Amino acid sequence: MALNLIITGVGGQGNVLASQVVGKAAVKRGLRVTIGETFGLSQRGGPVMSHIRLSRKRDYGPLIPPNKAHIIIGLEPLETIRVLPEYGNSETTFVVNSWPVYPLNVIADEVEYPDTERIRSILEDAGGKLYWLDATRLAIDLGAPILLNMIMLGTLCALPDFPLQMYDFKDVLVDMFPESRLELNYKALEIGNEFITENEN
Amino acid sequence: MKGISQRSGDIHLLLQGNEAIARGALEAGVVFCAGYPGNPSSEIIETLAEAARDLPIYVEWSVNEKVAVEAATAASFTGCRAIVVMKQNGINVALDFLTNLTLSGTRAGLVLVTCDDPSGISSTNEEDARIFARIIDAPLLEPTTPQEALVMTTWAFELSEKIENIVMIRSVSRLSHTRTRVLINELPSFDPRPHFDTGLSFHTFPVVAKHKMRHEKLDLARVLFEKSSFNHYEGAVRPELLIVSSGCAWTYVTEAVDILELSDRVGTLKLGTTWPLPKGFLKKHLAKCDRVLFVEDVDPFLEDNVKSFGADICMEIGPKEYMGKASGHTPSCGEQTPASILRVLGRLFSVDWQDHAFMDKVSPIVKDIAPPREFGLCPGCPHRGSYYAIKTALAWDDRDGFVSGDIGCYTMGIWPTGFNQVKSVHAMGSGLGLASGYGKLDRFGFHQPVVTVCGDSTFFHAAIPALINAKFNGADVLLLILDNSATAMTGFQPHPGTGKTAMGTKTDPVDMEALCRSLKVDVEVADPYDMLSTAKIIYRNMQQKGPRVLILRRKCALVEGRERGFPYKMRVDQDLCLGEECGCDRYCLRIFRCPGLVWDKHAQKAKIDGVICVGCGICSDICPQRAILREERE
Numbered sequence: 001m002a003l004n005l006i007i008t009g010v011g012g013q014g015n016v017l018a019s020q021v022v023g024k025a026a027v028k029r030g031l032r033v034t035i036g037e038t039f040g041l042s043q044r045g046g047p048v049m050s051h052i053r054l055s056r057k058r059d060y061g062p063l064i065p066p067n068k069a070h071i072i073i074g075l076e077p078l079e080t081i082r083v084l085p086e087y088g089n090s091e092t093t094f095v096v097n098s099w100p101v102y103p104l105n106v107i108a109d110e111v112e113y114p115d116t117e118r119i120r121s122i123l124e125d126a127g128g129k130l131y132w133l134d135a136t137r138l139a140i141d142l143g144a145p146i147l148l149n150m151i152m153l154g155t156l157c158a159l160p161d162f163p164l165q166m167y168d169f170k171d172v173l174v175d176m177f178p179e180s181r182l183e184l185n186y187k188a189l190e191i192g193n194e195f196i197t198e199n200e201n
Numbered sequence: 202m203k204g205i206s207q208r209s210g211d212i213h214l215l216l217q218g219n220e221a222i223a224r225g226a227l228e229a230g231v232v233f234c235a236g237y238p239g240n241p242s243s244e245i246i247e248t249l250a251e252a253a254r255d256l257p258i259y260v261e262w263s264v265n266e267k268v269a270v271e272a273a274t275a276a277s278f279t280g281c282r283a284i285v286v287m288k289q290n291g292i293n294v295a296l297d298f299l300t301n302l303t304l305s306g307t308r309a310g311l312v313l314v315t316c317d318d319p320s321g322i323s324s325t326n327e328e329d330a331r332i333f334a335r336i337i338d339a340p341l342l343e344p345t346t347p348q349e350a351l352v353m354t355t356w357a358f359e360l361s362e363k364i365e366n367i368v369m370i371r372s373v374s375r376l377s378h379t380r381t382r383v384l385i386n387e388l389p390s391f392d393p394r395p396h397f398d399t400g401l402s403f404h405t406f407p408v409v410a411k412h413k414m415r416h417e418k419l420d421l422a423r424v425l426f427e428k429s430s431f432n433h434y435e436g437a438v439r440p441e442l443l444i445v446s447s448g449c450a451w452t453y454v455t456e457a458v459d460i461l462e463l464s465d466r467v468g469t470l471k472l473g474t475t476w477p478l479p480k481g482f483l484k485k486h487l488a489k490c491d492r493v494l495f496v497e498d499v500d501p502f503l504e505d506n507v508k509s510f511g512a513d514i515c516m517e518i519g520p521k522e523y524m525g526k527a528s529g530h531t532p533s534c535g536e537q538t539p540a541s542i543l544r545v546l547g548r549l550f551s552v553d554w555q556d557h558a559f560m561d562k563v564s565p566i567v568k569d570i571a572p573p574r575e576f577g578l579c580p581g582c583p584h585r586g587s588y589y590a591i592k593t594a595l596a597w598d599d600r601d602g603f604v605s606g607d608i609g610c611y612t613m614g615i616w617p618t619g620f621n622q623v624k625s626v627h628a629m630g631s632g633l634g635l636a637s638g639y640g641k642l643d644r645f646g647f648h649q650p651v652v653t654v655c656g657d658s659t660f661f662h663a664a665i666p667a668l669i670n671a672k673f674n675g676a677d678v679l680l681l682i683l684d685n686s687a688t689a690m691t692g693f694q695p696h697p698g699t700g701k702t703a704m705g706t707k708t709d710p711v712d713m714e715a716l717c718r719s720l721k722v723d724v725e726v727a728d729p730y731d732m733l734s735t736a737k738i739i740y741r742n743m744q745q746k747g748p749r750v751l752i753l754r755r756k757c758a759l760v761e762g763r764e765r766g767f768p769y770k771m772r773v774d775q776d777l778c779l780g781e782e783c784g785c786d787r788y789c790l791r792i793f794r795c796p797g798l799v800w801d802k803h804a805q806k807a808k809i810d811g812v813i814c815v816g817c818g819i820c821s822d823i824c825p826q827r828a829i830l831r832e833e834r835e
Contacts, residue, residue: 027215031382059346061449061539065456081570085563086540104575107799
C-alpha cells in the first residue's frame with residue numbers, strides 16, 4: 001500500500017521544488033517514490049498540484065486514485081478545498097496555509113473568494129485531522145514569502161506515520177541550495193515542525 | 202560529475218520522465234540532439250544541453266521541428282547517433298520530411314521523441330501523434346514509466362540501426378512530468394567519427410521499390426517486437442476480460458485492478474511496442490477470452506489496429522466483444538485517469554468503488570463555493586501593455602477591428618487578461634497566414650482592420666513564409682511582433698534572436714528588423730510599456746496599405762525580474778483614489794486585471810499587493826484619477 005500525499009497550491013509557491021525534496025529524500029532512504037506533477041499554465045497564476053506516492057514495495061502510477069489521499073498539504077486555502085471531493089476522504093490529514101492567493105476573477109469582483117473560516121470548517125467537518133496555520137505570515141516574518149514551501153515541508157515530517165524525518169529533508173537541501181541560503185531554509189523546516197509538535201494532542 | 206551526466210551506473214536517481222529519456226539517449230551514446238521547445242517535451246533537450254557541459258555531445262534548439270529532424274538526420278547519415286525531440290504539434294511541422302525520410306532510410310541510430318499532451322494541459326490541442334508512426338511506417342515504442350522510458354530510449358537506437366530507419370517514441374504529459382526512482386546504467390565512451398560514405402545515397406527513388414523496402418523494415422521490427430520484454434501479460438490463465446493497454450494509462454489499469462480486487466478475473470496485456478503490432482504475441486493472448494477492453498491516451502490507436510488484426514484472424518480466435526472508445530466504454534476525448542478506468546471496470550464487474558458518503562457530504566458544498574482560478578499574464582508582463590495599446594487603437598479606429606493570434610503566452614489574449622482582443626488561434630505562424638488572407642479581401646468589400654500578433658520565437662519558427670506571402674501578394678497586413686527576447690511560455694529557451702544557443706554559446710543574433718527591411722517591408726519598433734505612444738503608432742499603421750511590421754520590444758517580466766529587477770515601488774494614493782464614488786467601476790481591477798492590483802476592503806479603495814507587484818509602473822497610466830503612483834526604488 002502506498003502512502004499518498006498531495007501538495008496543492010498555485011504557480012510560484014514552490015510546489016514543484018517541495019515535492020522534489022520529498023522525492024529525493026525518499027530515494028536516499030531507499031523508498032519507492034512516484035511524483036506526478038500537474039502544472040499546465042501554472043506560471044500564469046494557475047493551480048499546481050503534485051501527487052506523491054511513497055511505498056516500500058512497488059512503484060505506483062503518477063495519479064492518486066479518487067478519494068485515496070492520506071495527507072493533503074494545502075499551500076493555498078481555495079486550492080485545498082478544490083481537491084477535497086476528488087482526493088480526500090473521512091480520514092485524510094490536512095495541513096493548510098490559511099493565506100489566500102486571490103484569483104484574477106476575484107480581484108475583478110466577478111466571483112467571490114470563500115471566507116477562509118468557512119474553508120476551515122469544511123475541512124474540519126471532513127472527518128480527518130486538520131492543522132491550520134498562517135504559514136505565509138510565518139514565512140514573511142522569517143524573511144521571505146517563498147520560504148512557505150519549506151515551512152509546510154517541516155509540518156509534513158512531524159506528522160505521525162510519515163516515513164521521512166526532518167534530517168532526511170535537510171540532507172537533500174544541502175545539494176539543492178547554496179550554503180548561504182541553507183540556514184534560512186533549515187529554520188523554515190523547524191518552524192513548521194514545531195507548529196505540529198506543539199499542536200499535537 | 203553528478204546527476205544526469207555521471208558516467209557510472211547502477212545508481213538510483215530521482216528522475217523526471219523527460220530526464221530519463223535524456224539519460225537513455227546518453228546511455229546509447231547519442232552525440233547529436235535537436236528539438237524545438239514545447240510542453241511537455243522541453244526538459245529533454247534542456248537536460249541534454251546540461252549534460253553537454255560535461256560530455257562531448259552537441260545539443261541545439263533548432264528554429265523549428267522540421268529543421269530539427271533534418272539536422273539530426275545529417276548526423277545519422279554520417280554515422281553518429283542522434284535524437285530529435287518535440288511535442289505533438291511539432292510532428293505536423295516535421296511530417297513532410299519524415300514521410301520521405303522513411304523511404305530513404307537512415308544510417309546511425311536516429312530516434313524521434315514526441316511528447317503528447319492528452320487533455321491539452323498546456324497545448325492548443327490533444328492530438329495523438331501515434332497515428333504518424335503508421336503514416337510514415339516507423340516503429341513506435343510507448344513507455345509506461347520513467348524507468349522503462351530510459352531503457353526503451355537506449356534500445357530504440359539499436360532498433361533504428363537494425364532496420365536502418367527512424368524509430369518513434371511516444372511519451373505523454375503524465376509520463377514526461379512524472380518523477381520517480383530510476384536505475385541508471387553506465388555511459389559508453391563518446392567517440393563519434395562522422396563521415397558521409399559517398400558510396401551510399403539517401404533518397405526516395407524508385408518510389409515503389411523504396412516503399413516496399415520500408416514495409417520490409419517494418420516487418421523486421423515486428424519480428425523483434427514479438428520477443429520484446431516491453432510487452433507482457435499479467436493475470437488469470439482464462440480471464441473474463443482482457444485489458445489491452447499502453448503508456449502511462451497502464452499504471453492506472455494495474456492499480457484499478459488491485460483496488461477492485463479483480464486480479465483473478467481479468468488479464469492485463471501491456472504493449473510497449475505498439476506499431477507494428479506484435480501479431481503472434483497478440484494472437485496468443487487474444488485467444489484467451491472473448492471480451493477485450495482497450496485503455497489508451499487519446500485516440501483509439503491500439504483499439505483500431507488490434508480490432509483490424511482481430512478481423513484478419515477471427516476464424517482462428519473466434520468473435521470478440523471489443524470495448525473501448527468506439528463502444529463508449531472509455532472516454533473518446535481527454536486523458537485517461539484512475540477514475541475513468543475504475544468507472545468502466547466497476548460497471549463491467551458490478552463493483553461499487555466510490556466513497557458515496559464522503560462525496561455526498563463535501564461535493565455540493567465545494568462546488569457551490571469554490572470559484573475557478575482565471576489564468577492571467579504575469580505582473581509586469583509586456584504583453585499586458587501590448588494588448589492594452591491594441592485595444593485602445595482598435596477602439597479609436599472604430600471599424601470593428603480584431604486581432605489574429607498565435608502560439609505563446611500571448612495566446613492568453615483570448616481571455617480577459619488580454620482584454621479578449623484575440624479572435625483566432627491555431628498553429629505556429631498561422632496568425633499571419635490568416636492575416637495575409639484577410640488582407641486580400643478588400644476587393645470584396647471587407648474593411649475591418651486586422652492586427653496580427655506573434656512572438657519572437659514564433660516569428661522565426663513559422664511566420665517568415667507568411668510575411669513573404671503577404672509581401673509577394675501585396676496583402677494589407679499589420680504584424681506586431683511581441684518581442685520579449687525569450688521562448689517564455691515553455692521556460693525561456695534561447696532562439697535565433699537571443700544571441701545564445703542551447704549550449705550557452707554566444708552567437709550573432711538574427712536581426713528581425715534587418716530581415717523585414719530586406720523584404721522591403723516597413724518596420725518600426727515601440728515600447729509596450731509606453732502604452733499611449735504604442736497605441737498611436739498602431740492606429741497610424743492601421744490606416745496604411747501593404748505589409749507592415751511593428752516590433753513591440755520589452756524583456757519578459759520574469760527574465761527582467763531575475764536579471765535586473767524593476768525600477769518602481771508602486772503605491773495607490775488612497776486620498777486620490779475615489780473608490781466606488783469614481784464612476785470608473787474599479788477600472789484598474791475589472792479591466793486592467795494585473796494581479797498586483799487588489800481591492801482594499803477596509804478602505805474601499807484600490808491598493809497594491811506588495812508581494813505580487815513587481816514595479817513595472819504601467820498601471821500608473823490607466824487610472825482616471827492618476828491615483829496609482831510610481832515611486833523610484835532606492
